[in-house]
Every structure is written in C-alpha cells, then in structure tokens.
C-alpha cells in the first residue's frame with residue numbers, strides 16, 4: 001500500500017535527515033517513535049505528498065507520489081490519504097457535519113451516509129450539528145479522525161494525535177484510529193514522541209534525527 005525508500009531531506013546545509021524505509025500493506029499499522037526535533041513531522045509531510053524529499057521515492061497504491069505534478073498530487077492526497085494532526089484544525093464557522101461534507105466534496109467521495117455512521121462509531125454521533133468551539137479536545141480530535149476516515153482513504157497518517165490528550169482520551173483516540181483503519185483496510189502510520197502509544201501498536205520503529 002505504501003512504500004518509502006531511501007528518503008532524505010535537508011532544510012539547510014547544517015542538518016540532513018535520512019529516514020528509515022517503510023513498507024506497509026493494506027490493513028497494517030506502524031508507529032514511528034522519535035524525540036522532539038527528530039524529523040517526525042518532516043517525514044509525515046513527505047509521506048503525505050506535502051514536502052518533496054531531496055532523494056528517495058514514496059509510492060502509495062502503486063502511484064509514485066513525486067512523479068505527479070503539484071495539482072495532481074494534491075488531488076491524489078485528497079482522495080487517498082486521511083490526515084490527522086496534533087491540533088484538529090476543524091473549520092470554526094462550520095458545523096461538524098459541514099466540515100466532513102467538505103472533506104468528502106474535495107475527495108470526490110459521495111457516500112454522505114458514512115458521516116453519521118462514522119461519528120456514531122467514534123462515540124460523537126450527537127455532535128453532528130455542533131460548532132467546533134463547543135467540543136472538548138478529545139471530541140475535536142475524534143472529529144479530525146472522522147474527517148480523515150469519511151473519504152475512505154487507503155492510507156491514514158497521524159501526526160502526534162495524542163499529544164494534547166489525557167491518558168483516557170489518548171488511549172481512546174489510538175484504539176479508534178486502529179479500529180477505523182481496520183474497517184477500511186487502510187494502512188495506518190502514526191508518528192509520535194508519546195511513549196504511552198508504544199504498547200498500543202506493536203509494529204514500531206524509532207527515528208534517530210538529523211546528522
């Protein structure tokens with residue numbers, strides 16, 4: 001489903017990152033652990049097609065990501081990759097439902113009945129018409145999982161999804177992510193420095209940082 005090989009990246013002349021190779025099939029999950037500054041977000045952005053690496057290749061569902069032009073890559077991301085960030089980035093003026101409608105619209109996914117279903121599965125079915133500012137942090141993070149999932153992605157990428165959550169919500173968010181990925185048969189990659197997640201995903205690798 002996703003393979004990344006020989007990826008390296010450099011922001012400036014002083015430090016360069018060489019990232020571990022990744023091979024993940026549909027339905028598999030991977031946790032990438034690394035300290036703050038080790039390049040986790042950089043790697044996730046490269047895997048998401050948001051940041052071109054200096055060297056190496058990223059292939060998702062048979063498509064070499066960086067052989068696509070910028071616009072086509074954006075379109076590919078919109079329909080195949082569900083992104084979950086540390087902060088939920090939900091659009092404030094819109095309701096939960098409208099946020100999810102918008103994600104589906106940009107992905108070309110037309111199965112709108114999926115929206116209440118996924119919210120229900122995530123335990124926030126009654127929040128469908130709520131404004132984002134009326135949600136707790138844990139609920140908002142679940143909405144961002146819903147937004148990633150309602151496009152029926154082949155790959156879910158999550159950047160520090162538990163960083164601002166207490167133990168109970170962190171545990172819930174990881175099990176919900178795993179659960180949704182399993183239902184979609186999507187590959188799931190989580191990058192984090194949060195050691196609490198380690199026991200919840202057995203397949204993990206550690207990142208060293210820049211050299």
Ligand SMILES: Nc1ncnc2c1ncn2[C@@H]1O[C@H](COP(=O)(O)OP(=O)(O)OP(=O)(O)O)[C@@H](O)[C@H]1O
Nearest residue numbers: 011012034035036037038039040041042043193210
């Ligand atoms: N746009 C940028 N320009 C220059 N340097 C950058 C840029 N973005 C990140 N860096 C540097 O690259 C390194 C890795 O950053 P990155 O955000 O990938 O790390 P991280 O492991 O995700 O960190 P954290 O856990 O703190 O979010 C850091 O030293 C950071 O200062």
